[in-house]
Amino acid sequence: MAGFRAQGSGPIDIRAIPHPAVTLALAFNPGTLVVEDATGRRPGALVAGLAFSDLQVRGRDMEAVQIRLSPLLAYTTLGTSAAELEGAVVALDELWGRDAERVQEQLSEAPSWQDRFALLDTLLVRRYEAGRPERAMPPEVAHAWNRIVRACGRIRVEELAAEVGWSRQRLWARFRSHIGLTPHRAAKLVRFHHAAHRLAAGRTPAGAAAESGYYDQSHLHRNVRAFTGITPTTLADEPFLAVDDLAWPGQAPPVTRTGRSPEERKRPPTDPEVPSAR
Template identity: 50%
Template structure:
């Protein structure tokens, strides 16, 4: 029997959110590693098979915030669209980002809208049409969300632009807030405190370099880690595996190819 693999699809144009499509193309059970990103990750399942998570619980479509550790999804006959939403807009999912400290079923957050979107994805054979449906659905939800405090949005941008290497202790002082005020406002909107957000952004950059074939030593030096042991601890904390295992994981490679 041919080894099971994922068919990977990418949008033909740049949209408001990063999107990728995955379909189980051959026989057997498939696995795809979903590691934390500096975004709210939504996986929308629409295949004939069952989408399962690590613990064996059937979730179907699910949402993961910035806090949960990486999970594997697996199943047979699975097809899904993955979308990454800015954490500042997490309230568009019907909850606050701080409540996304676990992997939650999309239906429990979005109710009938989730079922309606799944039906629409199942009824079309075009990936671009699926991507357009997902973009429109989440754009509508996010448009109804009040904007974040400008200071919180600015702090998030600074963390992302610095690839997680900004001194988060100095962020509040730059616009005259107390550290406590920034930490509280940032966590309420993003779901994690600034320091955790910076570590996640740095890990995301390191994971991209590992997936591209860079050595652990190169990644540690280039991404601001004190040494390889420091990199190792962060990768295990976020992905649940060692850097070498993560870099060689076929499902992780498929995920990265969809969002390159």
């Protein structure tokens, strides 16, 4: 969870970088926030699925909160699964109705960032506890996702299938029906996520490729192109990655997050966090 303030600094126009999570964005207070993809523009409050593409974030004089949710928890908290989103962007009021507007109003009235985070923590826990149990994630799929995360994307589908006692074909089908990606593409997305942060932290493309488990630099180049349409060198300078203090500790734009103290944010970059089932 991160909070953004962009006031008096000119317009924002940045590329959103795919992340192995379902992303919830809530803008509040005067100003504008618009996210635009190939299907159109969506203002204010929205949800983006896994492995989105060609997403631009534009805004001016606004405050916003971004929440990254594990796909294992997306349905019970948001009302739609990662598979139903399929990498698309939808307006939050399509999922929550008037509740989306009420949450934005409450965020605007909250006196501090910590109050806003606490408000959203309470909201998400309440929605999770009220979720429909029949749509809960199968434990085999949850295990496969968490293993992909822990392995930083460096695990074979055959190994995952053996661990859960399913055939490769069954795991492939069930994983895709709940997560929205095949296990293989999910692993590629998690590996890309780690490589992107290493590039942003100053690693060379060759170094980032070696540290992230790619065969060579050209393999990394193809993967980055597939998820972003840009080169690894260009990706390293994308400002949207700066929302993660692990990429540029101490150099991020005005952002506040829960769970990490200022001292922790000054530490050298380590493995970036990927939402799992916690």
